[in-house]
Amino acid sequence: MYVVSSCLAGIPCRYDGKSCANKVVVELVKQGKAVPVCPEQLAGLPAPRPCCEILAEQSGKKRVMNADGKDLTKEFVDGAQKALRIAKEKGITKAILKSKSPSCGCGCIYDGTFSGKTIAGNGITAELFLENGIEVLTENEADKQKAFP
Ligand code: SF4
Numbered sequence: 001m002y003v004v005s006s007c008l009a010g011i012p013c014r015y016d017g018k019s020c021a022n023k024v025v026v027e028l029v030k031q032g033k034a035v036p037v038c039p040e041q042l043a044g045l046p047a048p049r050p051c052c053e054i055l056a057e058q059s060g061k062k063r064v065m066n067a068d069g070k071d072l073t074k075e076f077v078d079g080a081q082k083a084l085r086i087a088k089e090k091g092i093t094k095a096i097l098k099s100k101s102p103s104c105g106c107g108c109i110y111d112g113t114f115s116g117k118t119i120a121g122n123g124i125t126a127e128l129f130l131e132n133g134i135e136v137l138t139e140n141e142a143d144k145q146k147a148f149p
Pocket of ligand 1: 005013015103
């Protein structure tokens with residue numbers, strides 16, 4: 001069983017009000033092998049919404065800002081904790097999360113300049129999952145794995 005990003009399951013919860021359905025993930029959900037979760041919606045953020053990126057402070061602390069300059073760190077942390085709770089309640093230890101997202105990205109995220117550039121790093125939810133022993137794959141890695149669905 002997997003936790004998967006809702007947008008990969010075809011749910012239009014992205015900042016632009018669209019989804020980004022991934023065949024592998026959609027099939028896993030259809031077969032009852034995955035639970036879709038959108039941390040940003042769990043935090044009460046609407047779709048569409050202004051795009052967000054993570055700014056890393058010198059202290060190493062992460063701040064999430066939207067394109068309008070609003071600090072949404074609290075909401076992103078809240079959504080991540082709610083997503084983790086769902087995974088734990090269901091005993092799920094694997095996730096397939098949307099690449100590059102400030103919530104779901106794993107290994108690579110946008111750099112905080114809203115210019116399309118990426119840097120090494122994890123989204124807030126992906127990081128919390130990893131800290132709690134949940135294996136996180138992006139949809140790109142899931143596509144390459146022959147074991148799916
Ligand atoms: S928070 Fe995750 S699931 Fe929700 S829209 Fe962003 S990438 Fe998709």
